[in-house]
Amino acid sequence: MAQFHYVFLFKLSLIIMILLRTSVNGKRFGTTKLGSKFTFVPTNFDVENAKNKEYEVYNYTQTLDHFNFKSESYTTFQQRYVLNRKYWGGTAKSFPIFVYTGAESSIMGDVEYSGFEMTLASQFKGLLVYIEHRYYGTSMPFGSYEEAYKNANTLGFFTSEQALADYAQITLHVKSNLSAEDCPVIAIGGSYGGMLASWFRLKYPHIVYGALASSAPILYFLGLTPENGYAVVVSKDFNSTSTSCYNTIRESWFEIDRVAAQSNGLSTLSQTFNTCLPLNTSQDLKDNLESWYKFVAQYDNPRANYLPTFCNATNRAGANTYVLDKIMAGFSALLGKECIYISDLGLQKYHGWHWQKCTEMVMPMGNGENDTVFQADPFDLAEYTKECKQVFGVTPRPYWIPIQFGGYGIKTVLENFASNIIFSNGLRDPYSSGGVMQNISDSVVAIYTEEGHHCLDLQTPNDTDPDWLKAQRNAEINMIEGWLSEYKIPNAN
Template sequence: MHCQEGVGVPREMITMAPKSLLVRFLMLLFISSVVSAKMRPRLGVQTKFKEHRYYGSSVPFGSWEEAFSNTTTLGYFNSAQALADYAELIVNLKSNLSAETCPVIVIGGSYGGMLASWFRLKYPHIAVGALASSAPILDTDNILPEDYAYVIVSKDFQEESESCYNTIQQSWSIIDSHDNNDLAFLTQMFKLCDPLNTKSELKDYLESIYCDAAQYDYVQPSISLVDIICQGIDGVSNESNILTRIVAGLDAYRGEQLCYDINEYYPPNDRTILGWNWQACTDMITSSGRTHNNTMFQISPYDQNEFIEGCQQIYGATLTPRPHWIATEFGGHDIKLVLQNFGSNIIFSNGLRDPFSGGGVLQNISDSLVAIYTTNGSHCLDILPANEADPIWLTAQRNSEIEIMQGWISEYNSIHNKKNVTDKGM
């Protein structure tokens, strides 16, 4: 369960243009990073920040401790409530700025990309369009095979190096071959900061590393995180044992630290992690597992009953997870047919090296429901700040997105200007 849709803080950014600009509009961003510095001037925007409820400083009930104290106070913590916050915020902001005629575009990445697409569907009278980057909106209600993300991670590694892929695939059974008396040996071999309590802790940590490398591959231009791991693994003599090669890959990826923290991906007291855990147990439920031997990972099927029991152990037996809620609230099944009937002006952007691209929309649905993807792109790469070393394909992806958004703005302004002329003539 370590290739789950993960924890990019859904911090929002409100961008606004002064009324004096020829093209006036507001843009709401549900992302934890800033939009490309080259995108802002081309669209004529300035930026301000606003946070998703229960994350960061936007905590109700006076304190984080009180807000997270029970399921009653946490009951207001969900995606639908967050979208309603954004709707109210935009309306109030436009009123305060005397910018009621200013069009709005919503942009988001990862979970924020899901929010962006849903916002456009739920509040089309408030947002004229949405850019949903790396948004796995189909990863719900058993719409997809539960191992889709792991298949993509495995493909990324296999394309980089067949021997690296095989080494990782073989490593799990070798870890399992050690009994519990060998936990101290494994702790020392992998240079872990804290003693292992179970072998599963080590395997979960390694899974997280491989998923992380695939998800954020090429975030820096010309640097493949998957390749770094594989170079470490393949750089050790074939005569060395499998686990020695795995450790070499870990050293290459992490920079050969004195020790490695197996909790680095899921710090037990991290408030962002704890917030996402609540959402993952309530409305943002995904069925992540592996039922077939078609990945470099061990078979580990998703068990919904076990998942629900785990959530209830944390939040109490009264908690009722809603695995069908997202599909009911926003749609998901037969997405092409559904969106053709009532959706418009959404860009679904993806990079195919990102494990979560498999949960996104990868084909055009209509002229205004457009899928833009890159073969070598990774998670949210298109909405990260531009870099002079960016490859041509990434620049082209961003340019396509900007052109489409400019078209939405022009269309809105054209309709609005015609309305003004008509109103004046009456």
């Protein structure tokens, strides 16, 4: 049953990835979506059903623009947040409030499939608050998705800085409503949400007492992390799983190029890879294959075993088997016999993460010659900018995030201005290449595992979890326990 469950999950995840185009690389310039969990919940999620479980779903009247005083800045919209009081000990002893910093998807996926944050709430008698990121889910400025995503002017309020100010407003609102002003707040987030959690602590230390930032690549920006960092880790994941599998993937790119150059090459490739529709170009095929390999590496975990499943199938095909048939054997093991849909991976106008990466979340990803499992494809900022201008009419600001949040000289920044932040990672997560991987101080720490993948520590704990994962979570719990033991109620004077 477990094997069926994860094969089904992989199929579902790839379908969602294709339909939403959120979890894949663009044709040349896309960054793999950061999402911490592969869950999908429609924006019209059954709120009453959620309430009947243990959640309270609310909307907060949020300010459109926190940083200006123009007439339009005072426009408001409804921002969704969710409370879970199941474990909360109340205000008498200042029990903590855990604020889950929503990222690039509907918050209800995180609410419905609660993970490690529920364990923390149980351990510390904490209140759980989940806040949806503006421009995702139902938290749409200007009244609707269509109006919010209409053009660069309506999208211009879609930034991480505005999102953090939203979180600050809602956090204070919740504390006031519950008479919980004296309760410490711990921010929790994974991936982009982990970046937000760490920045929330840095930017609003008077509101947020600590942060758990899981798989948060706060250093994956120009001048901070090598552009091939992500692809190098993907390559190591495959090579350490099976060198022959790694070599098969490397060989397959050149074979695809060879076949594509033949008179009926695209038709042959369409048949070989059982594509749902005929291929238009071989590059479309290669882009999709590259995205799937990255997905497999980023989201592998001890229960799913995507990497071993794929590589074992390619190896079982036999040394004398045609190289592209080996690749298909791997995908058949993950997807079954269904046809493979080849998605257009270019930038999409009505896609939130694409807007973000065309403005401030510019994470340079490229492949050098012979340094990864992929073909050479260096990051080209000029071309990247050109595509963003064509789709959104905006020019990216690739250096803004490090300036805004202190990426340059991060060790000195964190030493001098930060406390109570956990940066957790798994070294088999490709985004760990842009993470904080060393302890900065006694309270700003890096807790990582050699075996972990993307946001694995935030997933729901299970008795079958390996000891190294349990140890990582225990270390995080102990760290937070230490923070809370030292918490002092702020003096109003």
